[in-house]
Amino acid sequence: MSAELEISGLNKSFGGIKATDDINLAVTANELHAIIGPNGAGKTTLISQLIGSLRPDTGRIVFRGRDITRMPAHARARLGITRSFQITSLVMEMSVLDNVALAVQARDGHSFRFLRPARAVAHIREAARGYLEQVGLGPRADAPTVALSHGEHRLMEIAIALASEAGLMLLDEPMAGLGPEESALMVALLKQLKGSRTILLIEHDMDAVFALADRISVLVYGHVIATGMPDEIRFNHDVRHAYLGEE
Amino acid sequence: MALRHWITLAVLVLLAVMPPVFIWMGNPFYVDLATRLVILGIAATSLNLILGYGGLISFGHAAFVGIGAYAVGIPAYHMLYGGGEAVASFNGMFQIPLAVAVSALFALITGAICLRTKGVYFIMITMAFAQMVYYFFISIEEYGADDGLVIDMRSQLPFIELDEPLQLYFFCYASLIAALLIVRTIANSRFGMVLQGAKGNNERMVTLGYNTYLYKLTAYVISGAMAGYAGALLGNFTTFISPEMMDWSRSGELMFMVILGGAATTLGPLMGSAVFIIIEEVLSNYTIYWHLPFGLMLIAVVLFARGGLMGVIGRGRDGK
Ligand SMILES: Nc1ncnc2c1ncn2[C@@H]1O[C@H](COP(=O)(O)OP(=O)(O)OP(=O)(O)O)[C@@H](O)[C@H]1O
Ligand SMILES: [Mg+2]
Numbered sequence: 161m162s163a164e165l166e167i168s169g170l171n172k173s174f175g176g177i178k179a180t181d182d183i184n185l186a187v188t189a190n191e192l193h194a195i196i197g198p199n200g201a202g203k204t205t206l207i208s209q210l211i212g213s214l215r216p217d218t219g220r221i222v223f224r225g226r227d228i229t230r231m232p233a234h235a236r237a238r239l240g241i242t243r244s245f246q247i248t249s250l251v252m253e254m255s256v257l258d259n260v261a262l263a264v265q266a267r268d269g270h271s272f273r274f275l276r277p278a279r280a281v282a283h284i285r286e287a288a289r290g291y292l293e294q295v296g297l298g299p300r301a302d303a304p305t306v307a308l309s310h311g312e313h314r315l316m317e318i319a320i321a322l323a324s325e326a327g328l329m330l331l332d333e334p335m336a337g338l339g340p341e342e343s344a345l346m347v348a349l350l351k352q353l354k355g356s357r358t359i360l361l362i363e364h365d366m367d368a369v370f371a372l373a374d375r376i377s378v379l380v381y382g383h384v385i386a387t388g389m390p391d392e393i394r395f396n397h398d399v400r401h402a403y404l405g406e407e
Numbered sequence: 408m409a410l411r412h413w414i415t416l417a418v419l420v421l422l423a424v425m426p427p428v429f430i431w432m433g434n435p436f437y438v439d440l441a442t443r444l445v446i447l448g449i450a451a452t453s454l455n456l457i458l459g460y461g462g463l464i465s466f467g468h469a470a471f472v473g474i475g476a477y478a479v480g481i482p483a484y485h486m487l488y489g490g491g492e493a494v495a496s497f498n499g500m501f502q503i504p505l506a507v508a509v510s511a512l513f514a515l516i517t518g519a520i521c522l523r524t525k526g527v528y529f530i531m532i533t534m535a536f537a538q539m540v541y542y543f544f545i546s547i548e549e550y551g552a553d554d555g556l557v558i559d560m561r562s563q564l565p566f567i568e569l570d571e572p573l574q575l576y577f578f579c580y581a582s583l584i585a586a587l588l589i590v591r592t593i594a595n596s597r598f599g600m601v602l603q604g605a606k607g608n609n610e611r612m613v614t615l616g617y618n619t620y621l622y623k624l625t626a627y628v629i630s631g632a633m634a635g636y637a638g639a640l641l642g643n644f645t646t647f648i649s650p651e652m653m654d655w656s657r658s659g660e661l662m663f664m665v666i667l668g669g670a671a672t673t674l675g676p677l678m679g680s681a682v683f684i685i686i687e688e689v690l691s692n693y694t695i696y697w698h699l700p701f702g703l704m705l706i707a708v709v710l711f712a713r714g715g716l717m718g719v720i721g722r723g724r725d726g727k
Contacts, residue, residue, distance in 0.1 A: 237616030251607035262604050266615040271597040278600040
């Protein structure tokens, strides 16, 4: 199996804090790789470096054989990397459908198109509706984004990630703040996606992680202390000591 | 049709009908006022593209207007007094494209730098570039320095005689309609969606793969070019230009018009210009401190009527 994403020797410090400490990690194509770790372990910081919104101090990020360490964020997105945000990040002033349509539009060639009304471009609007239906938000498509609940915003994040049709999805705690029913819905959704693309899933919900992950890496103080199959991680002494034991 | 569409229609019809009526009634002064309103409306509409739809708080928009006006005045000056062979001309078909081209170029160069910054830095640096142009023209003795430059001859155009107040007016009016349509079309296009998306959440748009910097820069150049066009009209209207037209307070007035009338609405900037002109006309008869009530009104709008006048009108009936 080929490595879709290879991270080697990655380091990032904020002042005195080492948020990323010599991370080496290879993510295989189409695997669902979970990253777990206590609060402040550097999970979001890792994603930010992978997506390009943060520059690592040292190290290399290779995606599909291509070094993307210094590539700007928008160019990485065009290569097929997308993320969802731990803290919901949507265009609140626009409708639900507009938000998803912008993701579809982004891979429909450039958007230096000035004449035709964007909302009249049928293939974009229809595709966007399709993604919203996939996450169960079809009936809410025309609502203003601000009017939706927190759970619905989380689902919108996923619809947008889906609409990017990215080969690599970086999901930052998609279940954060969801109720039990909404979480179950999200797990079912991720199960559906599993196998069709590479997913790096950050999640605190251990039941979800053990139900979904092909492999798990454990991040503590910016360093990967273990990588393995769910069962290996579950019974790994260091992991239990450093992380699971705390729960 | 929604209420705001009726109002748009009514305003535009009124603007088409009233000036000839004023002339017929022997009141040419009001035609002057309407001309100024329409020109300011174009300038404010151009600012709306970046301020309203792009969320870019540009505090130097009057510089583009001034550059446009000088692009009419300087060629006319050289035509009369010699020198400057490269630009000397009375021809509007040369002057107006020159105004658009030079202001677009200025927007491209300064925008490329300003758009690297955010927030209050962006406000400050757009203002700084505008003040730079202001002091540049103050330092040029040949073009009248801070006394300004009289334009002895209006732009010569085929079929249109700009010395005729009504013809000048309708030339400006047609330009206003075009400006409103251009900004409206751009705002609703795919480009406009990206621009508005970046205003709401820039990081999200970058994550989707948009190089938002390029989209904003393009909008900035279009906006600057349109403001330069408005400046060429203003030069022809006042037949006088001075650096004072580019002062930061002029830029502030344009921002007032956009926000007061309703940022990111088609007609808002024009409505804001109308309110501005009315207040200026009425109050400047009574007090030299007429800016004060205008400032208070703006604060009231920002605090109590988000979305400006058009926002208030829209809420009345359509809930938006
Ligand atoms: N922009 C920043 N500036 C300074 N310190 C930062 C910054 N971003 C993160 N940090 C610090 O880096 C460390 C890792 O933060 P990060 O957000 O990556 O953790 P996390 O694993 O995502 O935590 P959580 O589970 O709470 O989301 C923390 O100590 C945090 O305070
Ligand atoms: Mg985090």
